[in-house]
Amino acid sequence: MTTVPTVLLNNGARIPQLGFGVFQVPDDETTAAVSAALEAGYRSVDTAAVYGNERGVGRALASSGIPREELFVTTKLWNDDQGYDATLRAFDTSLAALGLDHVDLYLIHWPAPAQDLYRESWRAVEKLVADGRVRTAGVSNFGPAHLRRLLDGASLVPAVNQIELHPGLQQAELRTLHAELGIATEAWSPLAQGAVLEEDALTGIAARHGKSPAQVVLRWHLQLGNVVIPKSVTPARIRENLDVFDFALSDAEMTAVAGLDRGLRTGPHPDELG
Structure with missing residues (x-):
């Protein structure tokens, strides 16, 4: 059984650095996928109300x-x-x-700036933390301006900001701000939905280590300090994504992956959704 390292959050909690995501997994397939992940050794599961599969996750956890x-x-x-x-x-x-009876992390999914309600939502999340029903409060897809506005008058600094982050979209400015504020960076779409996996830099590194390009990208995330939540419904791929703790990228290899940044988004821009 693989033991996944943890990241210390600003409230003293620890989050597994590699978790299991269920975005776009239908509810009737979610229970089997999450069960396979838990059997493989994952202990962190990431879902959302809009995914429509919270019940499937719950069934897997309960069983x-x-x-x-x-x-x-x-x-x-x-x-x-x-x-x-x-x-x-x-x-x-x-x-x-x-x-x-509680969740370990509750995130505001998008800032939805056109609504301008995320500060009110954050006050509610702070209450849920105070009531013990949410252990850790965080946000998702918040840019620098959204974070600064949220923090104006807030009693809690988000422990996590979950953002689209992969070799094609490395979000250096936002990661720097996270470090300044004590916010952990969590990556969704960590493999860019496969869009970067055929890059020569990645295939070459993969060949040298006897790993897949996807494993190289996940290792890159881990060495940057990111929390990462790859998704799969295939048991073999679920296990492969966890098999990234027996090798390390050199400084030169990390630099080569850093050279792949090109502003590639697989999802919406945070200023445009909501």
């Missing part, structure tokens, strides 16, 4: 036999539910779907 304190469960508030009271209601719905 796993793994003690709750060994699991790290993340879900997210969708844009349509922003606002103080709406956030509290949405959280209740998510918690019931998961079949849990």
